[in-house]
Amino acid sequence: MQFLTSNKMADIVPNFFEQLDKKISQIEDKGSMIDLAKGNPDQPTPEFIIESLKKAVDLKTNHGYTPFNGKQNFLDAIARYYQRIYNIEIETKSEILTFNGSVIGISAIPQVILNPGDYVITTDPCYPEYYTAVSLAGGKLYQLPLTRQNHYLPDLSKIPHEIVKQAKILLLNYPNNPTGATATEEFFKQAIEFGKKNKILVVNDFAYAAIAYDQRPVSLLQIEGAKDYAVELNTLSKTYDMAGWRVGYVLGNESVVTALKKYHSHVYSTIFGAIQDAAVAGLDSDQEAVNHIRDTYQKRRDVLVAGLRNLGWDVEEPQGAFFVWIKTPAEYGGQKFAELILKQANVVVAPGIGFGPSGKNYIRLSLTHDEKILKEVIKRFSVLEY
Template identity: 35%
Template sequence: MQLADRLLPLQANVFADMDQAKARAIATGQTLIDLSLGSSDLPTPPHVLDAIAAALIDTATHGYALFHSTQPFRLAAARWFERKYGIAVAPETEVLPLIGSQEGTAHLPLAVLNPGDFALLMDPGYPSHAGGVYLAGGQIYPMPLLAARGYLPVLEAIPAAVLAQARMMVLSYPHNPTAAVAPLAFFEQAVAFCKAHDLVLVHDFPYVDLIFSPGHAPSVLQADRQRQVSIEFFTLSKSYNMGGFRVGYAIGNARLIQALKQVKATVDFNQYRGILRGAIAALEGPQDCVDTMVETFCSRRDAAVQALHQMGWAVELPPATMYVWARLPEPWAADSVRFCTELVEHTGVALSPGRGFGKSGEGYVRLALVHPPAVLTAAVQKIAAFVASRK
């Protein structure tokens, strides 16, 4: 049996290797403290669950959910965005429901790229961004993100030959894995750059609410108010702890929304309408649950960073997201996969190796703050003991 060549770039998966290492740790009796996955451990707000539960007995929700039936959700998403950013968008032509934002970022390259076209991706960056490009037959130009530049790409460093063949740029701030936040001025620069080079500007925005300073994380649509080149992806997985419900949406340029809608219509319908009713309740209901979520992750961040500093690990205080991005000490800096594999097998503490996020991620690990402060502190103590034992 022969399989498609497009699967070849998807075969190497650092996170699959880590799953095997976690399984070995459990098999040897280790108690697993899993800080490798950015899956919130917080509960979905009760008013969201109530809306979904009430929909279960409504037989009108039991059929296929075609685009027209998603209008109430699209209206809610448009209203939410206007309340947050003061920008009105058209729910019929500029908003599209998604089965999680990852569905959108993975499918959009099919609508934008022809085989051989380049996509400009962040390095390090979220792995599924690359997967969507490979499935579309595209090429990837990695834009290195360095601490010295605030983890922002240097757009002027992209070679002219690549730009001549490029069709899209993907950004995502607040950033996974580095937790960096981009200023609005950078988005304005990126929009101007994409206009000048006829690029689609994609902004993956799952951590829109998970920022620890006053104010809002900037939206790329603040820099592209007419939606000339941009599309932005949102999810309810982080802000409302709805990861398992798989609900997100895109807002942006009407042509891009229509193109993504065409791809989506070939692959699936939409979620169960009861889930969309829950999503409406999340977007339009009380937002104190979001404030509580942010406060919870902020306290976890503080506990984890304090513990890391006490062990002598000079990590920066993350301004956003649910992650700590930590540079590995010697002699581990050249092999983050080896460090993470041996750490989980000897201590039960699982981290994400930086190499899994791209070449520029090597030498780092990512800690997901998905446990209470006491557990995070205990995990860091185990890490400290492991590092000390290997000196």
């Protein structure tokens, strides 16, 4: 018997990255295929974090259930980290909640804030999971286009008044996936002022907090008064190459964190205690490993951008994250150009349409391969016929 599923399941679009995986699985010549579509870090987790995990696994205290909100040593380490890196004071008992990866926070925040029909304002393009998170909460999405002319920052003054009246969340993501843009302090000030004026929660998905190339990215919580109107999601996935470890957290506004704790205690599990102990080692370290990871991506960025520009491609240099956002030739949309690249060069890239309508004439390339492979990509692209 085939059971009917709920109406909300009909509104869920297929996972964009799962669809890319399926496409890759169908490729016959996988031996020479190069995957530049996904953002899965290729560098190993720093050895001192791995060693910390090995020791923590032997601790009996880590063999049982851990506290729902996170082990106290992990919460304290997060607070120390934000104090040291961003000069922000965080109250561990009321302003932090840990997750099995920050994507859980992306899903949970709409659940605890939205009523059916409420709007979330975000950008176009955006991280694809925002669509599903809002849909599952019964909300609606209003998207502001990101343009090169505006440095891929949304113009908050362009939001219609009727949308503002129905909005509960402004969801941002800087450093930005997929454009590689970073937010300025001035823009974040505008965002907090917007939230204050309209009683709207401001959220920054800070997944690429440590991956920026010219200067350290601004934390939304560095803005004066931000904790009254905002929360920030963060993760160890990109910062310490710990994507498979599933360690993330949210911090900021006490009332929102309190609601998330209540929700989280019913629908999600806790993080294995040994992994939390290893995360402490990363957060409390001198961050030299983080600098090495960032510098590696910067070298790759410089190689790929320079090579593509030499081919005459319209490429901007990303300021953050580890993606290159590329406008396709005028006669091609992103989907069609991605298919051409796969067919002629056996390179998988992400079509920009997967990130929103404004991405239809773009493709996204990932920097999660070493310079030798990126040079091979450039070589293959040099003989494309289009």
